[in-house]
Amino acid sequence: MLIAFEGIDGSGKTTQAIELSRRLEEEGVPNEVVREPGGTRLGEGVRELLLHRSDLKISPLAEFLLFSASRAQLIEEKVTPMLRAGKTVILDRYFYSSVAYQGFGRRIPIDDIESVSRFATGGLLPDVVFLVELDLDTAMKRREDAGRRADRMEESEVRFFEDVISGFKECARRDPGRFVIIDGSAPVVKISERIYNHVASRIKNLAEERNAP
Numbered sequence: 733m734l735i736a737f738e739g740i741d742g743s744g745k746t747t748q749a750i751e752l753s754r755r756l757e758e759e760g761v762p763n764e765v766v767r768e769p770g771g772t773r774l775g776e777g778v779r780e781l782l783l784h785r786s787d788l789k790i791s792p793l794a795e796f797l798l799f800s801a802s803r804a805q806l807i808e809e810k811v812t813p814m815l816r817a818g819k820t821v822i823l824d825r826y827f828y829s830s831v832a833y834q835g836f837g838r839r840i841p842i843d844d845i846e847s848v849s850r851f852a853t854g855g856l857l858p859d860v861v862f863l864v865e866l867d868l869d870t871a872m873k874r875r876e877d878a879g880r881r882a883d884r885m886e887e888s889e890v891r892f893f894e895d896v897i898s899g900f901k902e903c904a905r906r907d908p909g910r911f912v913i914i915d916g917s918a919p920v921v922k923i924s925e926r927i928y929n930h931v932a933s934r935i936k937n938l939a940e941e942r943n944a945p
């Protein structure tokens with residue numbers, strides 16, 4: 733099973749991805765969390781270039797292709813082999829982040845984002861995408877409270893993040909069978925319970941389908 737988490741910076745998606753992994757582990761479901769950009773040695777190198785090298789000039793198109801390169805490597809090197817081995821893979825971001833940040837945020841045509849993403853991933857789609865929604869003020873406040881230094885993407889202006897939020901909403905609107913919208917302002921344990929219950933019922937359905945005559 734392939735599960736993706738999406739949401740703006742500070743929405744709490746990473747916390748939820750890790751918590752889901754822990755719960756699944758407890759229930760004996762082998763799984764792994766991988767993050768984007770990153771997740772492989774090449775991907776971590778690309779992540780460094782994209783997020784922490786303020787000395788580099790990166791055009792929107794180059795930015796998108798670098799995120800895509802990291803994604804292509806992650807799918808081939810880790811995700812596909814893990815899925816083949818029967819593991820559940822939890823993606824902390826996937827190409828919907830490119831649709832939202834590089835498409836809606838940086839104004840690269842969405843069709844191009846989608847076709848390059850399909851090419852980079854071999855068309856691999858998640859079984860479920862949890863979109864953790866949170867308003868911008870709360871997300872920014874959380875980031876400040878955590879005392880984290882802003883990376884290159886996080887230094888963008890408010891308008892950019894408003895576009896990113898609309899981008900995620902649009903992804904969910906266009907693919908309602910795959911997206912589950914999560915209210916990121918709810919207490920952390922409530923959110924993780926909801927996510928776990930959803931995944932548990934999907935796993936049960938998959939098992940029943942497999943056992944059906």
Ligand code: TYD
Nearest residue numbers: 741768769799825826829830833834885886
């Ligand atoms: P993330 O790892 O979620 O940030 P952190 O761990 O610092 O909370 O994501 C890194 C940044 O990259 C984030 O601002 C979103 C951005 N991003 C894109 O713009 N496009 C993409 O395709 C991906 C995967 C991430």
